[in-house]
Amino acid sequence: MSTSKSWSGEREWLAGRRAWIASAVGLLLATSLACGPGTDVSHEDVLESTAQPATAVVPLFDSSTSLEPALVVDTPTALITRLADRARDRHARESQFQSYEHYLPLYFENRTISIEVLDRVAKGGSDITVNITSLWPLDTPDFRAFYLGQGVLTNYYFNVDMTQVDSLHYTATINYNQKANRPLQVGDRMEIEISQFLQPTVSGRANYYGTAFLYVVGQGGMVPWEGIGANLDSSPLAQTAWLGGRTTLSYSYSNEPQHLFKQMATNLAPVNAQPFVEGRRLHHTDFGDGSHSEVGNPVFTSQQNKLGPRFAARSCVGCHTNNGRALPPGASTAAVNVQFFANNAAWADLHYSINGGGQQSFRMAHDASNNNTYTVRDIPGGATVQYHFTIANASGGAVDTAAAQFTVSGGGSGGTSSYGYSVLSPPLSYVIKVGQVSGTTVTDHPLLGAALQSQSTSGSPEGNVSISSWTTTSGTFGDGTAYELRRPNYTFTGTVPANYSARLTPPLVGMGLLEAIPESSVASLEDPNDSNGDGISGRMQVVTDPQTGQQRLGRFGWKAGKARLSQQIAIALNQDMGVTTSIYPTPDCGSSQTCSAAGTELSDAELDKLVRYVSLLAVPARRNLGDAQAQQGESLFTSLGCAKCHAPTLTTSAYHPKAELRSQTIRPYTDLLLHDMGTGLADNLPEAGASGAEWRTPPLWGIGLTASVSGGEAYLHDGRARSLTEAILWHGGEANTSKESFRTQSSANRAALLKFLQSL
Structure with missing residues (x-):
């Protein structure tokens, strides 16, 4: 030895x-x-x-x-x-x-x-x-x-x-x-x-x-x-x-x-270890005050004051909770974010505790207006928060404010005009794509741009949207068991767009591997004219690369609107947080809005770290390999036609720059193609070459961990499906035959298919 x-x-x-x-x-x-x-x-x-x-x-x-x-x-x-x-x-x-x-x-x-x-x-x-x-x-x-x-x-x-x-x-x-x-x-x-x-x-x-x-x-x-x-x-x-x-x-x-x-x-x-963790830091950073979403990490001062002026979320992790799929908002919020402020001071420290726990102390973010802010995230509803400040004074010293406390609820504020707190509205888990449609042409909405931004750093936000009700429909399985489906109805405040698409954030794992799949492999699965007569006519989404002007295969987003992972991340920074990059230097803004000047707020090096973080997240392994019921479900997955779109196995390119992603045999259960899913799932906002009824086949890896990672279940682009069963039953269009085959199966066979999906 x-x-x-x-x-x-x-x-x-x-x-x-x-x-x-x-x-x-x-x-x-x-x-x-x-x-x-x-x-x-x-x-x-x-x-x-x-x-x-x-x-x-x-x-x-x-x-x-x-x-x-x-x-x-x-x-x-x-x-x-x-x-x-x-x-x-x-x-x-x-x-x-x-x-x-x-x-x-x-x-x-x-x-x-x-x-x-x-x-x-x-x-x-x-x-x-x-x-x-x-x-x-x-x-x-x-x-x-x-x-x-x-x-x-x-x-x-x-x-x-x-x-x-x-x-x-x-x-x-x-x-x-x-x-x-x-x-x-x-x-x-x-x-x-x-x-x-x-x-x-x-x-x-x-x-x-x-x-x-x-x-x-x-x-x-x-x-x-x-x-x-x-x-x-x-x-x-x-x-x-x-x-x-x-x-x-x-x-x-x-x-x-x-x-x-x-x-x-x-x-x-080795070359990606430090970029990965530094990219993760950016992912968890509030681009307003620079705070980290996890307690104990210092303010990222170089990332302060990049937010907005209009935005929907303050950080990447604000929507991508635990890097999993987002859930539709409920009637109440289990946890809230609270922003503390101390105005007109060269510096200020926040001291707080939750439910009598240990005191936490942090230097607050200071901005050009001489104001200080710090955001504490994920405070449980009903918790008691004690707080006070140490605030710099004009003579060069500092003063401690009197201790105060409040009970966390879904809203409200407290303190004085000089210092205190405000309970922040929960981030809009939905991305609300908007536009104006004329025939086959889609342009930005003149008052909203390409996405609804529900918050602002100054002035009035563009508006907001909420689920006002659910429309339900009932049906029965072949064995007579009843089921109920629901779809959301939205209410807008402010400008009401005629054409929009509500989309929940998807899981982040495996995105680098999806980028590494060769275009030729996706092309081999394409059958736009259904030449084999199987009812499936998937086709490639073709998009224009904003950096090179070349025609590329669209891979990312619910309608495969982006070709590269860097472009998908950059557009989210731009439209969701109001943070500009060299890829999208112009803020999202309609022709009738007052627009900020173009620029690059997040450098290429910083964006590259974010891309490396997301692209190199591990994919969880499949579970229950020896389970007989899951094995039966896997066979049904093929025999019912699910695998015609959710292609089980692909091989990544030998030419991807990152060694981790090259020449890998992967099992994503997607063909990356657009498919017509029927009128039941259609929106009224085309994107690039995709119609309202067309959606890219989402990968299924990790889907069985949804409840554990996200804290609940919600599937499909708008989270309408409360279970995998409901998600399958919403399939229409090209997938209608497979949906009907599932609906008419015995309860034992349906359970087996679900057991297989839950093993992924």
């Missing part, structure tokens, strides 16, 4: 590592948001369809695209795997703490590491070396290998302090499988965990644990795992469970289902 260094000299290893990192960083900087042509660094072979789309589109990626370094490198002496990790609160299997999947304060500061596994056993050698590179000096990090889990679910057979090479590089070598009491051999299941113990003077907490990764000796790359037996020993998941290829998340045993859509891809590259 040697822990000696495995190279002939530290200088050679460091030189090689620095060269690799320099190459990776150079590629990251060279790969623009538009991912234009560049140097061909390395390519991986993959079988892809050679079918050509009915309408010519320009591929996003091809053989000229610059590629980030491969994650698995086969050399004559070792099979090398490279990946990244983040600091964690507790161990993977400690369900009693529920503290493994969440993110601790300051997660974006010096708390990611790069990992390199040199597997010499794969080449006939006898040992494996694990090297790590940190961003902050560590106090001899712990390296654990070969899970034991006896007595407690946290111990390993092999547990050593790593050898320090220099202040940021550490290494350990293992040559024996204590679990099997023999030397290492190909096929051994080696779970590893690396604990980061940061040296003193680091800001915030210093001691952390790491992700439990499973490495199969001789194979290269980490694999998603499941826990077997009473001690939850790690074993590779069957590849049919790898919904997101090697990005797929291992099964979770920490009892934190609400966090499952927030995780790093299992195969995250």
